[in-house]
Amino acid sequence: MKFANDFLFGAASAAYQVEGAWDQDGKGPTNWDEFTKIPGKTFEGTNGDVAVDHYNRYKEDIALMAEMGLESYRFSISWARIFPNGSGEINQKGIDFYNNLIDECLKYGIVPFVTLYHWDLPLPLEKEGAWLNKNTADAYVEYAKLCFNEFGDRVKNFITFNETVVFAALGYMSGAHPPGIQNDPKKYFQVTHNVFYAHARTIIEYKKLNQFGEIGLSHVFSPAFAVDDSPANEFAAEHANQFGVNWFYDPILKGEYPEYVVKQLEESGLLPDWTLEELAVIKQAAPLNDFMGLNYYQPMRVEKIEQPVEQVEHSLENSTGSPGNPSFDHVFRTVKMDDKKYTKWDWEISPTGFVDGLVMLKDQYGQIKLYITENGLGDEDPIIEGAVCDIPRINFLNDHLCAVKEAIDRGVHIKGFYSWSAIDLLSWLNGYKKQYGFIYVDHQNGLARKKKASFHWYKEIIDTRGESLAR
Ligand code: BG6
Numbered sequence: 001m002k003f004a005n006d007f008l009f010g011a012a013s014a015a016y017q018v019e020g021a022w023d024q025d026g027k028g029p030t031n032w033d034e035f036t037k038i039p040g041k042t043f044e045g046t047n048g049d050v051a052v053d054h055y056n057r058y059k060e061d062i063a064l065m066a067e068m069g070l071e072s073y074r075f076s077i078s079w080a081r082i083f084p085n086g087s088g089e090i091n092q093k094g095i096d097f098y099n100n101l102i103d104e105c106l107k108y109g110i111v112p113f114v115t116l117y118h119w120d121l122p123l124p125l126e127k128e129g130a131w132l133n134k135n136t137a138d139a140y141v142e143y144a145k146l147c148f149n150e151f152g153d154r155v156k157n158f159i160t161f162n163e164t165v166v167f168a169a170l171g172y173m174s175g176a177h178p179p180g181i182q183n184d185p186k187k188y189f190q191v192t193h194n195v196f197y198a199h200a201r202t203i204i205e206y207k208k209l210n211q212f213g214e215i216g217l218s219h220v221f222s223p224a225f226a227v228d229d230s231p232a233n234e235f236a237a238e239h240a241n242q243f244g245v246n247w248f249y250d251p252i253l254k255g256e257y258p259e260y261v262v263k264q265l266e267e268s269g270l271l272p273d274w275t276l277e278e279l280a281v282i283k284q285a286a287p288l289n290d291f292m293g294l295n296y297y298q299p300m301r302v303e304k305i306e307q308p309v310e311q312v313e314h315s316l317e318n319s320t321g322s323p324g325n326p327s328f329d330h331v332f333r334t335v336k337m338d339d340k341k342y343t344k345w346d347w348e349i350s351p352t353g354f355v356d357g358l359v360m361l362k363d364q365y366g367q368i369k370l371y372i373t374e375n376g377l378g379d380e381d382p383i384i385e386g387a388v389c390d391i392p393r394i395n396f397l398n399d400h401l402c403a404v405k406e407a408i409d410r411g412v413h414i415k416g417f418y419s420w421s422a423i424d425l426l427s428w429l430n431g432y433k434k435q436y437g438f439i440y441v442d443h444q445n446g447l448a449r450k451k452k453a454s455f456h457w458y459k460e461i462i463d464t465r466g467e468s469l470a471r
Contacts, residue, residue: 001405007414008415008416009071010074013054013073014076017048017427021055022050026094028080030078030080031119032048032428033120035180041429043429052425062110065439068455068459070110070462074114074373075114075115076115076116076118077147083139086121098147098151102154114158115218132187132190137195140198152209152213155213158214164217168192172188189270190273215288219248219252220248221296221361226301236332239331240327240332244300253292264329291368291371298347303333305332308330310326324336349396352403354400358404369413370412379392379434381452389452397419401417419438419458421436
């Protein structure tokens with residue numbers, strides 16, 4: 001059961017969800033700073049103004065991660081700390097903060113794994129159309145180049161974007177994320193293309209610098225499976241994977257969009273406005289992509305539908321990731337199944353879906369290098385006599401790490417695992433109620449940190465390189 005010595009045991013976070021300090025030391029406002037202040041947009045109106053104050057307490061947090069034996073910390077850079085307006089004027093204090101954070105990781109031998117974009121966009125760029133405006137890609141490439149020049153001597157792993165599907169779909173289909181637009185598939189597909197183009201340009205720029213690190217991007221990995229083996233539902237699963245997996249993975253790994261989806265978007269007038277030059281850049285960049293990051297929480301169970309069905313309204317108590325909704329084109333809907341296990345927020349718990357999905361990916365794309373850049377359990381952790389007893393999280397991570405090992409044994413090329421999350425943080429829509437971390441943050445007691453049961457468990461797993469996992 002041992003994982004190879006060069007497999008990284010990590011944990012992750014994102015700037016808006018942990019840093020706080022939203023206007024400290026010259027940081028500019030972002031889309032999320034604005035969006036969370038609109039009444040009704042987040043659970044109990046929570047926002048990241050203070051979050052868990054990682055900006056001011058990063059030394060304490062990194063020391064705890066080191067004590068846990070963490071080998072790598074995935075965090076994101078807030079673009080607006082570095083370019084308060086998105087482009088133009090540079091804020092040296094923002095650069096200093098990330099230099100300090102990186103150096104603090106390296107002091108303990110923790111590999112910094114840096115995400116350049118985890119959804120917090122400088123507000124002026126949001127106002128000018130966000131990712132619908134092609135100038136945003138220009139600004140992004142400049143920002144990324146600055147990060148490479150400032151941090152690339154010590155950071156050897158860069159992720160360009162986190163989960164394009166989420167900020168595009170929640171921004172332009174469900175309206176749950178900024179800019180809060182609903183049911184606009186034309187914009188949704190346009191955003192995905194503009195982001196893939198920005199990704200491609202960025203990795204070409206990175207390679208020109210000869211920093212000899214790795215660069216890739218992180219996608220949601222939510223493979224679709226049919227609820228039964230009827231041909232109609234098998235077709236629904238294939239269709240869902242074309243739109244949910246191939247549309248996102250093909251342009252990055254193969255440098256072109258899947259024909260099946262392109263044809264349907266053409267017929268329905270939803271094809272993004274793209275130029276031949278953009279498509280050529282995407283093609284040129286594909287072989288330069290060093291890895292793919294997968295964020296796996298749950299698979300999708302799908303069934304074919306014959307006529308349009310109503311969209312399920314998800315409350316903030318509930319969650320946007322829970323099943324029940326039709327696809328945008330009303331070909332299928334996602335289903336909650338009686339024989340499956342679910343979290344309190346209705347996300348399916350399926351380590352077997354993880355293995356099956358990973359093998360499916362290998363069969364389609366070959367042995368590309370993968371990192372599991374997120375996987376974890378959102379829960380309300382029980383506190384018993386002052387101790388945080390997050391046993392369900394231990395079980396969840398145990399089973400998903402076993403799934404990763406099984407996939408490796410079946411030939412899938414996985415080089416690391418990042419639990420979501422290192423420390424309790426702000427869930428975008430579910431506030432602080434939903435916890436993910438190994439480190440508990442006491443919001444009633446000045447944000448004091450406390451080690452959870454899972455903290456000690458993960459330390460043991462890392463120490464034994466997985467040998468102590470329960471099978
Ligand atoms: C991923 C995101 O989609 O899911 C994280 O990259 C997020 O930022 C995580 O926190 C869990 O989602 P949620 O809605 O439970 O916070």
